[in-house]
Amino acid sequence: MRLLLEPEPDTDLDALTAEAKAAHAAGLDGVMLRQTRAVPVPLIVAAALAGRVDDLLLAVEVDVGDRHPFELAEEAAVVDLVSAGRLVLVVRPSEGAEEEYGEALDLLRTALTARPFRFEGRRWRVPAELPENVHNLETHIRLMPSPAQVRLEIWGSGAGRDAALARGLGYLADADADPDELGRAHDRATAALGPAAIGAPRARRESLSDSDALVTRLRAGREAFGQDWAVVAGGSGEATALGREVRPRVQLHRLNPTVERLWEANGR
Numbered sequence: 482m483r484l485l486l487e488p489e490p491d492t493d494l495d496a497l498t499a500e501a502k503a504a505h506a507a508g509l510d511g512v513m514l515r516q517t518r519a520v521p522v523p524l525i526v527a528a529a530l531a532g533r534v535d536d537l538l539l540a541v542e543v544d545v546g547d548r549h550p551f552e553l554a555e556e557a558a559v560v561d562l563v564s565a566g567r568l569v570l571v572v573r574p575s576e577g578a579e580e581e582y583g584e585a586l587d588l589l590r591t592a593l594t595a596r597p598f599r600f601e602g603r604r605w606r607v608p609a610e611l612p613e614n615v616h617n618l619e620t621h622i623r624l625m626p627s628p629a630q631v632r633l634e635i636w637g638s639g640a641g642r643d644a645a646l647a648r649g650l651g652y653l654a655d656a657d658a659d660p661d662e663l664g665r666a667h668d669r670a671t672a673a674l675g676p677a678a679i680g681a682p683r684a685r686r687e688s689l690s691d692s693d694a695l696v697t698r699l700r701a702g703r704e705a706f707g708q709d710w711a712v713v714a715g716g717s718g719e720a721t722a723l724g725r726e727v728r729p730r731v732q733l734h735r736l737n738p739t740v741e742r743l744w745e746a747n748g749r
Contacts, residue, residue: 482699482703482708482709482710482711482728482731482732483510483682483709483710483711484509484510484710484711484713484723484727484728485509485510485511485512485513485538485540485684485710485711485712485713486500486501486503486504486509486511486512486513486713486715486716486719486720486723487512487513487514487515487686487712487713487714487715488500488512488514488714488715488716489714489715489716490517490518490519491517491518491519492517492519492520492716493519494526494529494530496716497512497514497520497526497530498530498533498534499717500512500716500717500720501530501533501534501537502533502534503716503717503720503721504537504720505534505535505536505537506720506724507720507721507723507724507725508724508728509537509720509723509724509728510537510538511537511538511539511540511567511569512530512537512538512539512540513540513541513542513571513712514526514527514530514539514540514541514542515541515542515543515571516542516543516544523541523542523543524541524543524556524557524560525560527539527541527560527564527568528559528560528563528564531560531563531564531565531567532563537567538567538569539560539564539567539568539569540568540569540570540571540636540712541557541560541568541569541570541571542571542572542573542638542653543570543571543572543573544572544573544574544575544576545572545573545574545575545578545582545585545586545589546574546575546577546578546579546581546582546585547575547577547578549605550585550588550589550592550605551588551592551605551607551624553572553589554588554589554592554593554624555624557570557589557593557628557633558593558624558626558627558628558633559626561628561629561630561633562626562628562629564629565629566628566629566630568628568630568633568634569634569635569636570589570633570634570635570636571635571636571637571638571653572585572586572589572635572636572637572638572641573637573638573639573640573641574639574640574641579640579641581603581604582640582641582644583644583647583648584602584603584604584605585605586635586637586641586644586645586648586650587600587602587648588600588602588605588607589635590635590648592607592624593624593627593628593632593633593635595623595627595631596623597621597622597623598621598622598623599620599621599622607622608620608621608622634651634682635650635651636650636651636652636653636682636684637650637651637652637653638652638653638654638655639655642654642666643666646666646667646669646670646678646681647670647673647674649670649674649677649678649681650681651681651682651683651684651710652681652682652683652684653684653685653686653710653712654684654685654686655685655686656685656686656687656688658685660685660701660702660705660706660708661705661706663683663685663705663706664705664706664707666706667683667706667707682709682710683706683707683708683709683710684708684709684710684711684712685702685708685710685711685712686711686712686713686714687699687711687712687713687714688713688714688715689713689714689715689719689722689723689727692722692726692727695713695727696726696727696730696731699711699727699731700731703731
């Protein structure tokens with residue numbers, strides 16, 4: 482199980498840096514950023530954080546559909562370069578743009594490949610080939626600069642589940658998502674895609690009010706839908722608890738019963 486720490490909404494950059502360092506010290510895999518009042522542009526904040534904390538994944542959740550996906554791809558590529566290939570781009574459908582979400586995913590993935598491309602969708606066309614552009618008309622373009630990763634990791638989230646799974650992408654479920662329904666959705670995608678679905682991350686948002694309760698929930702999620710990522714809300718204290726108490730108990734499929742009894746007897 483891989484663990485990402487999601488800071489509280491009002492956390493500023495200095496506090497984010499401290500929490501990211503705590504996550505790194507606790508052996509967590511990364512942090513998750515999304516748009517809040519304190520973090521109005523999470524991709525820019527991720528770029529700033531990349532220079533302050535090494536060797537930590539930077540997952541960034543952004544809305545897609547209310548602006549051109551190519552613009553988002555340009556920003557993501559720069560952040561991936563600045564962070565030396567540590568970006569995970571999590572895209573949630575913008576409110577009112579759910580119908581265009583699948584097309585936005587396709588354009589994002591196409592744009593982030595390191596080769597010239599042409600895209601013709603129902604809403605977006607790249608290159609646009611507007612009649613006003615009378616000079617240097619191109620039939621194909623390439624995103625510059627290319628991201629550091631050969632394949633930048635893209636996850637769906639929120640209402641984008643079916644579109645993401647149909648494309649073999651990872652998916653971040655909300656905390657209240659039904660684990661059994663998630664299992665059925667992943668099974669349908671696996672049956673349709675075959676080997677193309679192998680390895681797609683299966684994540685869910687979690688909270689840490691009690692370590693034992695979270696361990697139980699993560700184990701149940703693993704059984705129900707193959708959960709292998711958890712995005713846990715909290716700060717430095719939660720990062721320490723995740724590293725010391727939660728991760729060891731869910732890292733393996735099942736602990737030896739004797740080890741589990743010793744763990745409980747010694748109060749973790």
